[in-house]
Amino acid sequence: MQTPFMNLTFCIRTFGCQMNKHDSERIAGMLEGLGALAVESVEEADIVAFMTCCVREAADTRLYGQVASLKNIPLRSGTPLSKRIVAVGGCIGQRDGERLVEKLPHLDVVFGTHNLASLPRLLQSAVEKGGHHVEVLDAASSFASELPASREHEWAAWLPITIGCNNFCTYCIVPYVRGREKSRPLEDIVEEAERYVAAGVKEITLLGQNVNSYGRDLYGSPRFAAVLDALDATGVERLRFATSHPRDLTDEVIGKFATLRSLMPALHLPVQSGSDTVLAAMNRRYTRDHYRALVAKLRDAVGDIALSTDVIVGFPGETAKDFEDTYRLVDEVGYHQVFTFIYSKREGTPAASMNDPTPRETIQARFDRLVDIVQKRAFEANQRDLNTVVDVLVEGASKRDTGLLSGRSPKNQTVHAPLPPGVSAEDLAGSIVRVRVDEAKTWYLAGRLLDPPTRP
Incomplete structure (x- = not known):
């Protein structure tokens, strides 16, 4: 046509x-x-x-x-x-x-x-x-998942389960541009996942501004644990999700990390601040101790679960003590990865009208100090995988050396390994290989292939 x-x-x-x-x-x-x-x-x-x-x-x-x-x-x-x-x-x-x-x-x-x-x-x-x-429409009449897709990787798929957000954190513009939270029927989610598995997809990542509150609008209470159960039953090899709001992370969902075969031992759990005062000003609706208790429960479920988070430095009114609370929390948790940001004023959000007399150089110094501890703890976290064997889902060739394959471990770490003679990264893309970790750096692992494959 x-x-x-x-x-x-x-x-x-x-x-x-x-x-x-x-x-x-x-x-x-x-x-x-x-x-x-x-x-x-x-x-x-x-x-x-x-x-x-x-x-x-x-x-x-x-x-x-x-x-x-x-x-x-x-x-x-x-x-x-x-x-x-x-x-x-x-x-x-x-x-x-x-x-x-x-x-x-x-x-x-x-x-x-x-x-x-x-x-x-x-x-x-x-x-x-x-x-x-x-x-520009005010609201969506359907999910974008109903449209055709050309995926970046044949072996990986994004699968939205909710759109929009009801949380209205005071710094965040997302509820105003993505709209109020809307959940997809569970049967639609499962049907899409089954199509992906039948097509050879190895990894599915569930998406939503707050996946933990999935189903509240449809069923009267969150049913995210039921989504995880249903997706695990499709036979998908790897299951991930993003993003989780700590306020809605339940014991039932935490328990799934210990019981579901496909659910990978990695979780992005944005904390934003370690100060109760700042968390209240952000309208996050949890406390530092609540967040710490979630981390303890997650590590009871999976001892070496890889945690990542978001942290905002310089939120309006943040004091030296508030920052110290954040610094100590990041130091204590020992995240595998932290996305650190200096607060950015967004017009139309409540925080945009908050005054902050803190000098920019003070905020920058706090930010730099936080980055230092983030890198130190990330390095220490990766050391725990030194001299172990990890299963790596190959994504392709390393950007820094085309003679190396690059992929992701179950804990979502980047892993590099030399390609076998005569085998290209394209030959292995989408396959799961075993890598013996000989080197653990701050942001990646490196090692050698066990049972190296030959050209197909």
Whole structure:
């Protein structure tokens, strides 16, 4: 079937969370289904789509810079278009709408988080009619999972179980751009997972702004533990999920780490701060001691579970004591990975109106000190896997050395190992291999393959 997208090329640039990565795969699936060809670089692309994040100010700056730079990049040779079509979606598209076109006049299409399915129609209008085409809906009528997808890896899949968020942390813009929490029926989730397993997917990652509250809107109370049980029963080899709000992490869900075959021993549990005063100001609705008790329960369930977290430094009003509480908590828990951020004011959130007299250099010094302890504890955490054997899901060649394979351990650690003679990373991608760990660094493990495979 001939479509306006035949012989056109497209490139997607994705910022932010896993949900944006999932949405980008849906966009790629729609455009490829209409005859467009995915390319790696914007220089080769007739259509460039940006899937954006607005959680931090740096994301806005990065988007504006990259969109503006497209004006100076010539079209590829042989393109049927007279100008490159540029689209912006995701959270910045949802938040700013028409204002984006005012700031970036050469922008052609703006769409929001709730109407991915509209993008082909909007792009077609831009191709055939020119001008600006903006469509931002207030709420989603369906899940993006109903759209076709072109996954980055055939052996891994994102699987959203909720969209939106009801928590309204005072620093966070997400509830305003993703909407209120909405859960998918369990049978739909299981059906999609079964399709993935039948297609050879080895790892499924469940997605939601707060997966732990899954089902509250449908069933009156959270049923995330039931989702984990049902997905384990599909036979998938590896199961992960993100993101968990500590307030809603139940003993039942924690217990699943000890009992479910497929549930990997790794959990991202954002703490944001170790100070009760700051946590209250953030509207996180748990305390430092509650969080510490969750960590203890998780380690009772799986002794060496790999924990990761998010921490914000410099939230308005954070005192030296508040920061010390955070520092001591990070030191105590000993995370495998910590995503550290300096507070970024987001207009439209309650925290944006909070005054903070703390000098920037003080906040930066706290941040640098926190990074030091994060790296020290991450190194120590990885030392526990030295001289052990880990099962590694191969993702491909290492970016730093194409002679090494790169993959993920059950604890989500990056693992490198030399490729056997005559075997390429592409040959092994999507397979699970055993690696004897000979080296444990802060951010990766390295070793050698046991029972090295030969070329298929």
